[in-house]
Amino acid sequence: MMDPIGAKTWVVPGGRIPFPSHGDEPEFTGFDQLCVLNTGDRPAELELTVYYEDQDPVGPYPLTVPPRRIRHVRLNDLVDPEAIRLTRPYGAVLTGAVPVVVQFQRQDTRLPGTIALTDVIAHPAG
Amino acid sequence: MMDPIGAKTWVVPGGRIPFPSHGDEPEFTGFDQLCVLNTGDRPAELELTVYYEDQDPVGPYPLTVPPRRIRHVRLNDLVDPEAIRLTRPYGAVLTGAVPVVVQFQRQDTRLPGTIALTDVIAHPAG
Amino acid sequence: MMDPIGAKTWVVPGGRIPFPSHGDEPEFTGFDQLCVLNTGDRPAELELTVYYEDQDPVGPYPLTVPPRRIRHVRLNDLVDPEAIRLTRPYGAVLTGAVPVVVQFQRQDTRLPGTIALTDVIAHPAG
């Protein structure tokens, strides 16, 4: 139907999972999230690498998006090779062999009774 | 006057219409919205395809933007071929024969007395 | 010092000045704002055109940014050739002869005691 569209490498420098959270889980749990769209006919086998201020990068975290599907993945839920510590600054690079498009979202409920949202299209690089 | 500017295909991976809403309708109803600007002299006949995590894409949803006009369309309001279920994760691809520019906005009023907004320029692809 | 950087045309499809506002003016007045950076040695003489859903575009609104300066302009404050009506959907195209960079920001204080912010880099087009 549709040709695969997007880029093979995507970058988000500004990660930091909010903590604590207020409100019902999981709907109001604070999160950082990657949203990936694969319009192509082949599965997108992606690798996520997490960069820090004070140690070598950690990864790869494997992430698969089937053909003609999206995946919305909370960074909070990644545990292998290791969890990303809450409130720790990080950056993320997502890379694979087929083009996809990547959006990064944060939900912040650190204060009771209020939600803050923010959103970027990740930086496409090659 | 002005040449048509932008791209013919635009991508938003991170859709999810917030629910429930608080406050007066329609001003404070939660929404996901596509904002399209057609600077050209010809109508932009666009097709929206909606991608999901667990089923084949749905569409096309037809969307027309007259010459030298904008349209702000709430995804909540699309019903043909089928409505997008509230709180369900999705991605969107908007494509047509003439260049346009596309912005994606969310208004979240899930908590009483507070509004969260977020905004991206969609990813241009060809 | 620095070469002029950026693009000569910038596009924002998703304008809508929030109303009403709550809190002290002008600090908490709701606004849509264009932020322009001119790194070059020549003044940037820009023209803003405003697009609507249901009438021909309005403009040009003249806007000058001196060499090596920024300007943050609230759309609410533009009156010549005519004011942009509050809560009316619009799109904006900013164009000139020298490269600049343009960011679009919204501050929404429609609900008392809460602020929503959102932000995009405008779409660069040529």
Place this chain on the structure above:
Amino acid sequence: MMDPIGAKTWVVPGGRIPFPSHGDEPEFTGFDQLCVLNTGDRPAELELTVYYEDQDPVGPYPLTVPPRRIRHVRLNDLVDPEAIRLTRPYGAVLTGAVPVVVQFQRQDTRLPGTIALTDVIAHPAG
């Protein structure tokens, strides 16, 4: 491991550090922040220049990001050659000899009991 990715110059036209702040410091202090990711094998020696509405640009502010590391830098914390005055509109250009990726974030706690966040990928320029 990974080639250096990104661009050598990044632009943010819409700076303005929020003031006052409410809530515990430093977690809820209002800020403007630059998030830089250097995926390459060489240190990124960056120079930040700050542009204003009514005076010549100030800088360079030096900023180093080691190989395969991120840095999240609050603009509030920069003091040499001079601090950026709170609530004063500014723009920022970050430039260096190796490619990096730059995101700009704002946390606004001017109203007690509420947080507003906003986020852009800076504009890449060469």
